Amino acid sequence: MPELYKAKSTKNKAEPVSLKLEGSHNLLASFVTRPKSINFESQKDDETILLLVRKHWLTNFPWIFFGLVLLVVPIIFRNFPAIALLPIKFQIFVFIGWYLIVLAYFFDRFLDWFFNVGIITDQRVIDIDFYGLLYKEISDAELSKIQDVTQKVVGAIRTVFDFGNVVIQTAGEKAMLEFEDIPHPDRVVKLLQDLNS
Amino acid sequence: MNNWENLVGFLTQITPWQIGKVLVLLAVAVYIAFAFVLFRQVTEMGELLKSSLNFWLKLIAFLLLLISIGVFIAAILFL
Numbered sequence: 592m593p594e595l596y597k598a599k600s601t602k603n604k605a606e607p608v609s610l611k612l613e614g615s616h617n618l619l620a621s622f623v624t625r626p627k628s629i630n631f632e633s634q635k636d637d638e639t640i641l642l643l644v645r646k647h648w649l650t651n652f653p654w655i656f657f658g659l660v661l662l663v664v665p666i667i668f669r670n671f672p673a674i675a676l677l678p679i680k681f682q683i684f685v686f687i688g689w690y691l692i693v694l695a696y697f698f699d700r701f702l703d704w705f706f707n708v709g710i711i712t713d714q715r716v717i718d719i720d721f722y723g724l725l726y727k728e729i730s731d732a733e734l735s736k737i738q739d740v741t742q743k744v745v746g747a748i749r750t751v752f753d754f755g756n757v758v759i760q761t762a763g764e765k766a767m768l769e770f771e772d773i774p775h776p777d778r779v780v781k782l783l784q785d786l787n788s
Numbered sequence: 789m790n791n792w793e794n795l796v797g798f799l800t801q802i803t804p805w806q807i808g809k810v811l812v813l814l815a816v817a818v819y820i821a822f823a824f825v826l827f828r829q830v831t832e833m834g835e836l837l838k839s840s841l842n843f844w845l846k847l848i849a850f851l852l853l854l855i856s857i858g859v860f861i862a863a864i865l866f867l
Contacts (some may be wrong), residue, residue, distance in 0.1 A: 618839050628840045678805065680867055684812055687859055691819060691852075698848060699826065705845075706833045719837060725825070729836070 619705075621645050621754075622774045631710060631717065633731075642711040642782060644773040646704055647754035654700040661693045709757075709770035711782060716759060718768040730768055732761035740783045742776035759783065809867040816860045823853040 615623055623629070623643040630640070665686050668674060674682060703721060710717040717731040737759055744755030755776040759768040773779060827849040834842035 618841050626839075630838050632836045632838075681805070681808060681812070684859075684863060684867065688812070688815060688819075691856060691859065695819075695822065695826065695852065698852065702826075702830065702833065702845070705841075706837060708837060721829075721833065725829075727832075727836075 621647050631719075633717075634712070635714070638712045638714050640710055640712050641786075642779070644709045644711075644770055644779065645707060646772040647752060647774045649748070649752050649754065650772045651700075651704055654696075658693060658697050658700070661696065662690075665689050709768075709773060711779070711786070713786070716761075716768060716783070718770065730765040732759065732763040732765065732768060734783075734786050736762045737783060737787050738762055740780045740787075742780050744776060757783075805867075809863065812863050812867060813860065816856060816863055820853070820856045820860060823849070823856045827853050 616626065617623065618626065618629065621644060624641070626640055626643050629643060634640075674685060677685065703723075706719065706721050708719050710719070713734075715731050715733045716737065717729065720728040720730075722728075739760040741758045741760075742755055743758065744750055744753075749755050749772075752774075753776075754772050754774045757770045757773060757776045757779050759770075760766065761768065770776075770779065827846070830842075830845050830849040834846060
């Protein structure tokens with residue numbers, strides 16, 4: 592059937608104010624605006640990444656501190672009887688084994704931080720979660736399906752360093768997406784509201 | 789009966805350090821499996837989220853795997 596009438600789109604095509612906010616372009620940052628050298632598997636040709644967020648750098652402190660403690664453990668326990676009684680060959684292998692475990696621990700924790708990201712494009716929101724080595728979850732929702740966006744900043748540290756959770760309620764297959772401990776949650780909420788309006 | 793005596797003779801010759809060597813080899817073998825899974829996972833993560841850092845992350849994961857194989861070989865030779 593021929594189209595008799597087509598209403599002109601009244602949507603404002605001007606870029607939302609929140610998109611002009613400053614952010615880092617560093618790939619190791621937690622709040623990367625318009626990353627140039629990042630793309631994701633299901634990205635469409637006409638889709639542009641506006642924002643990539645991952646957990647605030649301060650959330651890495653516990654595992655970095657724990658890892659540093661693990662690094663000095665062999666130095667502290669060097670003369671511990673159970674180790675000192677071993678032949679020197681076994682002592683060397685115990686130390687090598689220990690540092691291999693610490694190395695793997697650092698690397699695993701870093702990967703966990705680096706690849707757990709939230710992505711906001713000009714078309715949708717994507718939440719990529721990796722738990723440990725063997726579980727991954729990728730959820731996405733189109734911007735038009737976003738129903739409600741909430742920010743949660745709980746506690747003194749989060750308030751001082753300006754990071755918290757952003758909860759996105761959607762009408763999509765997955766009812767809720769959550770970006771945990773991301774920097775500037777208020778900016779993310781504002782961006783999503785602007786994109787959705 | 790002769791076999792039984794051979795077995796008993798073999799078991800009595802085993803030293804605690806030989807048992808230690810087997811345990812070290814087992815532990816390193818488990819670590820190699822872990823390093824392999826880590827390498828596969830980094831590759832998979834890198835395909836999902838492509839960035840210019842992925843090459844370095846894959847390299848680190850691969851080196852970890854190589855080092856663990858090297859430690860396994862060293863344990864066989866030197867322990």
